Amino acid sequence: YIPEGYSEEKVYPIIVVLDAHYLFESVVANTRYYSYWNEMPESIVVGINQYEKESRDRDCMYDDDNGLPKDKGNQFFEFIGMELIPFVEKNYNTANFKMIVGHDLTANFANYYLFKEVPLFDAYINLSPYFAPKMEERIAKRLGEFETKKFYYLATAEEDTKKDAQRIRTLNTSLSALKNENIFYYYDDFTEADHNSLAVQAIPRAMSQIFSMYRPISVKE
DSSP states (O other), rough: OTTTTTTTTTTEEEOOOOOOHHHHHHHHHHHHHHHHSSSOOOOEEEEEEOOOOHHHHHOOOOOOOOOOOOOHHHHHHHIIIIIIIHHHHHHEEEEEEEEEEEETHHHHHHGGGGGGGOOSSSEEESSOOOTTTTTHHHHHHHHOOSOOOOEEEEEEEESSSSSHHHHHHHHHHHHOOOTTEEEEEEEEEEEEEEETTHHHHHHHHHHHHHHHHHHHSSOOO
C-alpha cells in the first residue's frame, strides 16, 4: 500500500505485515485513518501473504532446542532484511522508522530482529505470540540493553490459548519492570476476545499508542 498522496518531497515509514492474507487490510485501514487525522505519518505498508499453513510453518521455522531460526526460517529472515526492505527503500522515499506486525507464529518470528546488533525494526506489534523456547527471557534481556528508542506492543486476551497467554503474561510482568527509558512498552489483555478476534482490536490500539510516542520525534529523526 502506497499512500494516495505519495510525494517525492516526503519520506514515509515502512510497516511490514506478516500474515498479510488476513492482517493487511486492518493495518492499512488504521494507517489511513490515523494519518488522515495527523495522528501518525502517512506510511508504506508491505504485506507478506502466507496463505498455506505449511508455508507459514516453514517461514517461521526454529530449532526446538535453542529456539532460534533454522533452515527455511533463516532464509525467510534474510529475505525480509536483505531483499524486501532494500527493494522498498530503493523504489520509494522511506523514513528511518520501520514497524513489523505479526500474529502467533509470525509474532514470535518478528522478535528475532531484536537480536541483530542493529535491529531492522524500531517498532514491534506482537499479537498473541506463540513463543519459541527461551524467547521470553531473551526479549526481556534484550529490551533492557537498548540505547536507542524501541517501541514494543504485546497483546493477549481472556479467551486466548491458555498456555500461550500464560507465557505472554509472564513476559508482561518482566517488561513492566524494565527501567530502560529508551523502551516504550505497551500491553493489552482483552476481556472480550479470543486468539483470533484480539487482532482487530489490538492493531488500532498498538498503532495509536506507538505513534503517540513517535509524534514528539523531530522531523530530522
